[in-house]
Amino acid sequence: MKHAINSSAGRRKKAGSLxxxxxxIKSVGHITLETQGWIKEADIVVYCVADPATExxxxxxxxxxFDLYTLYGNAKxxxxxxxxxxxxxxxxxxxxxxxxxxxxxxxxxxxxPSHKAIKILRDxxxxxxxxxxxxxxxxxxxxxxxxxxxxxxxxFEATDLLLRERQLHIDMHAVIWQIGCVGDLGFKFSGYDxxxxxxxxxxxxTFYKPTHGVIHYQGSQYPVCPPSIEHVELRDLRxxxxxxxSTLYIPPQKKSVTSTKMMxxxxxxxxxAGANATIGALSSSTAPSPCKPGAVPMEYVGTPSHSxxxxxxxxxxxTPSLLQAFQAxxxxxxxxxxxxxxxxxxxxxxxHAGMIRMAIKNTKDFPHLDHIYQAHHPCRG
Numbered sequence: 001m002k003h004a005i006n007s008s009a010g011r012r013k014k015a016g017s018l019x020x021x022x023x024x025i026k027s028v029g030h031i032t033l034e035t036q037g038w039i040k041e042a043d044i045v046v047y048c049v050a051d052p053a054t055e056x057x058x059x060x061x062x063x064x065x066f067d068l069y070t071l072y073g074n075a076k077x078x079x080x081x082x083x084x085x086x087x088x089x090x091x092x093x094x095x096x097x098x099x100x101x102x103x104x105x106x107x108x109x110x111x112x113p114s115h116k117a118i119k120i121l122r123d124x125x126x127x128x129x130x131x132x133x134x135x136x137x138x139x140x141x142x143x144x145x146x147x148x149x150x151x152x153x154x155x156f157e158a159t160d161l162l163l164r165e166r167q168l169h170i171d172m173h174a175v176i177w178q179i180g181c182v183g184d185l186g187f188k189f190s191g192y193d194x195x196x197x198x199x200x201x202x203x204x205x206t207f208y209k210p211t212h213g214v215i216h217y218q219g220s221q222y223p224v225c226p227p228s229i230e231h232v233e234l235r236d237l238r239x240x241x242x243x244x245x246s247t248l249y250i251p252p253q254k255k256s257v258t259s260t261k262m263m264x265x266x267x268x269x270x271x272x273a274g275a276n277a278t279i280g281a282l283s284s285s286t287a288p289s290p291c292k293p294g295a296v297p298m299e300y301v302g303t304p305s306h307s308x309x310x311x312x313x314x315x316x317x318x319t320p321s322l323l324q325a326f327q328a329x330x331x332x333x334x335x336x337x338x339x340x341x342x343x344x345x346x347x348x349x350x351x352h353a354g355m356i357r358m359a360i361k362n363t364k365d366f367p368h369l370d371h372i373y374q375a376h377h378p379c380r381g
Contacts, residue, residue, distance in 0.1 A: 016093035022107040022133025025219040042100035085113035106135035139219035158182035174250040210235035309344040
């Protein structure tokens with residue numbers, strides 16, 4: 001059974017298109033190969049990035065570019081600037097151009113213009129897509145050594161947290177975004193004045209002890225610069241030098257309680273010693289991990305050092321025009337641009353991830369393993 005590709009390229013009727021991408025946090029180093037391809041091939045790149053090194057890279061690698069930061073103004077509400085950014089992306093697309101919008105971090109995280117422009121254009125029949133990128137949250141997890149699967153994680157935008165009086169679970173990780181501009185709907189090129197930081201801390205102290213340790217975090221913007229990790233008591237956050245890129249991390253204040261009833265229903269082993277043991281602590285008492293070091297299991301099939309199909313997939317990821325050609329006419333694109341075996345051609349034409357995985361691994365000699373490679377690897381993280 002063939003699976004249709006999840007794309008509107010084959011049915012697009014209008015010439016223009018919009019692809020929104022993210023530049024990540026750590027300057028040029030976070031720009032993915034996929035994103036590089038769209039920046040290089042777009043007719044026009046409009047960008048709102050946080051550092052000049054990324055801006056120069058965009059100017060150097062694009063056919064034409066426009067800095068969306070010029071739409072900000074000290075006396076201008078941010079919502080007006082965001083709407084102007086939407087107009088820029090929408091108008092270029094309506095003019096028949098392949099427009100690429102580049103935003104700092106992840107283009108879908110606290111980026112109103114990207115979501116709004118995509119919706120408008122899709123409603124009008126244009127192709128409009130968003131590519132994932134590295135966000136401040138990804139950097140925070142890496143730099144602070146946090147696994148959100150342990151205890152669970154909750155995120156809040158600072159102003160929204162206060163306006164809706166959101167409830168925090170103090171047995172979970174908590175991430176508070178945009179603490180530098182809480183309650184501030186304007187913009188200043190010189191930075192925010194933190195006028196409402198006290199209000200935020202006051203509210204957080206209704207859940208956490210004033211002496212609870214928190215982390216004021218700012219991700220690294222350049223390869224030579226370490227991240228800013230300031231350990232403070234919650235009450236002392238008022239005195240921190242909070243900026244527009246500051247994020248607050250609050251570790252759990254208490255341990256979660258494991259439900260013995262649910263453990264029984266799930267067929268898990270009895271709870272380890274300690275009334276508040278977490279599910280993470282159960283791993284040693286449950287079945288062995290399928291990734292446990294030791295002899296290579298007989299079900300394992302290694303990946304070859306070369307595959308024509310693997311190379312073609314890499315080419316598709318890095319070359320937007322090739323991807324669009326394949327989506328429009330797969331058979332012709334394969335004839336002209338790929339050297340594949342019949343099994344590989346059959347696999348990629350199926351648009352089925354499991355068949356593609358099996359063809360790259362050349363599992364035709366292992367028919368009893370087909371069901372394994374149609375699912376994700378059991379140790380995927």
